[in-house]
Amino acid sequence: MRADARKNYDHLLAVARTVIAEQGAEASLRDIARQAGVGLGTLYRHFPRREALLDALLRASFDELTRRAGDLEGSAAPGQALTVWLREAVAVAHVYSGAIESMVAAIADPESALHASCHAMRAAGAHLLARAQATGEARADLDGTDLFALLGALAWLRDQPSLAPRADHLFDVIAGAILVRV
Amino acid sequence: MRADARKNYDHLLAVARTVIAEQGAEASLRDIARQAGVGLGTLYRHFPRREALLDALLRASFDELTRRAGDLEGSAAPGQALTVWLREAVAVAHVYSGAIESMVAAIADPESALHASCHAMRAAGAHLLARAQATGEARADLDGTDLFALLGALAWLRDQPSLAPRADHLFDVIAGAILVRV
DNA sequence: ACCTGAACACCGTTCAAGT
DNA sequence: ACCTGAACACCGTTCAAGT
Numbered sequence: 001m002r003a004d005a006r007k008n009y010d011h012l013l014a015v016a017r018t019v020i021a022e023q024g025a026e027a028s029l030r031d032i033a034r035q036a037g038v039g040l041g042t043l044y045r046h047f048p049r050r051e052a053l054l055d056a057l058l059r060a061s062f063d064e065l066t067r068r069a070g071d072l073e074g075s076a077a078p079g080q081a082l083t084v085w086l087r088e089a090v091a092v093a094h095v096y097s098g099a100i101e102s103m104v105a106a107i108a109d110p111e112s113a114l115h116a117s118c119h120a121m122r123a124a125g126a127h128l129l130a131r132a133q134a135t136g137e138a139r140a141d142l143d144g145t146d147l148f149a150l151l152g153a154l155a156w157l158r159d160q161p162s163l164a165p166r167a168d169h170l171f172d173v174i175a176g177a178i179l180v181r182v
Numbered sequence: 183m184r185a186d187a188r189k190n191y192d193h194l195l196a197v198a199r200t201v202i203a204e205q206g207a208e209a210s211l212r213d214i215a216r217q218a219g220v221g222l223g224t225l226y227r228h229f230p231r232r233e234a235l236l237d238a239l240l241r242a243s244f245d246e247l248t249r250r251a252g253d254l255e256g257s258a259a260p261g262q263a264l265t266v267w268l269r270e271a272v273a274v275a276h277v278y279s280g281a282i283e284s285m286v287a288a289i290a291d292p293e294s295a296l297h298a299s300c301h302a303m304r305a306a307g308a309h310l311l312a313r314a315q316a317t318g319e320a321r322a323d324l325d326g327t328d329l330f331a332l333l334g335a336l337a338w339l340r341d342q343p344s345l346a347p348r349a350d351h352l353f354d355v356i357a358g359a360i361l362v363r364v
Numbered sequence: 365a366c367c368t369g370a371a372c373a374c375c376g377t378t379c380a381a382g383t
Numbered sequence: 384a385c386c387t388g389a390a391c392a393c394c395g396t397t398c399a400a401g402t
Binding site: 169 | 287289291321323327331335338339343344345348352355356358359360
Binding site for chain 3: 001002004005008038039040041042045
């Protein structure tokens with residue numbers, strides 16, 4: 001990539017990070033280009049679809065979550081590792097509110113720019129889930145897709161401003177449905 | 183209301199029902215007016231905000247759900263009545279996909295056109311919940327708002343096409359979190 | 365190779381002008 | 384009273400023209 005292109009790419013991403021964190025995943029692309037001081041066509045050259053932009057924003061966080069899953073396997077009991085990881089994953093999804101819808105759709109669509117990111121994240125979660133199922137701490141009738149779906153539901157709840165006061169409690173309710181009660 | 187106005191109102195509502203059921207709650211209002219054969223201003227005269235249109239569409243279903251809650255109290259055990267009602271409420275919300283977001287927001291916003299409808303529906307659900315809590319069948323640490331939030335999460339899951347194959351299973355998982363396990 | 369911004373086909377919403 | 388549709392200020396997306 002040419003140096004000027006690289007600069008535009010990086011700056012666009014930085015601006016998009018702020019704008020999308022503030023206004024959500026549906027923020028105006030025109031506005032992002034405007035704030036970045038580049039032409040609208042430049043944004044489209046680097047990110048041909050909105051999903052490409054979301055993917056660029058989310059990939060680093062997904063990689064971090066994958067690493068984190070590995071860490072938790074070494075430092076926590078399977079059930080607790082799963083709960084902690086799930087809480088962190090919800091928080092990551094919540095940074096860009098509204099993005100979870102695209103993420104869930106991307107799981108089933110190999111053409112999506114977000115597909116690889118979401119696939120990797122589901123795999124990390126599925127591994128923690130399998131570990132907790134092996135010890136009998138998690139329900140046996142869930143698979144990685146179910147976990148990702150429940151993560152989506154939790155992120156959706158977290159994204160609704162009117163439910164903010166109950167968000168933590170609702171997390172406990174749904175997370176408690178994944179873990180088997182003792 | 184003048185006879186011609188009434189006719190337009192009814193026709194707009196009938197067209198909106200079809201279009202929104204097909205395309206979701208974000209369907210183009212212009213398109214609805216066009217298909218109804220009236221000017222765009224006429225739609226706005228009858229339904230000044232999108233929420234007013236959604237409210238008109240949903241009110242009948244909400245009233246039906248409220249009645250249904252009463253019926254179930256007489257014909258089913260508290261826990262089962264709650265589950266059955268919740269399943270039906272999710273189905274109603276799913277008819278107009280994407281509407282659940284507005285519904286959840288309306289609960290906390292007395293200014294919303296949807297507020298009254300959602301409030302009535304929450305009350306009906308809360309009553310079934312309280313009944314199931316009294317017999318110990320439902321978790322004690324949930325209130326009507328939590329139930330409405332979980333209904334929202336379930337409707338959201340149901341609205342994601344990629345999760346359709348697992349929708350029934352995910353309903354069981356979350357509904358199972360509301361009911362106390364025996 | 366990359367950037368720009370006008371152009372196209374859409375939105376939601378308002379409102380002056382008509383009947 | 385009620386209806387109409389142009390007008391306004393936005394979108395996402397494309398692409399000819401420039402550097």
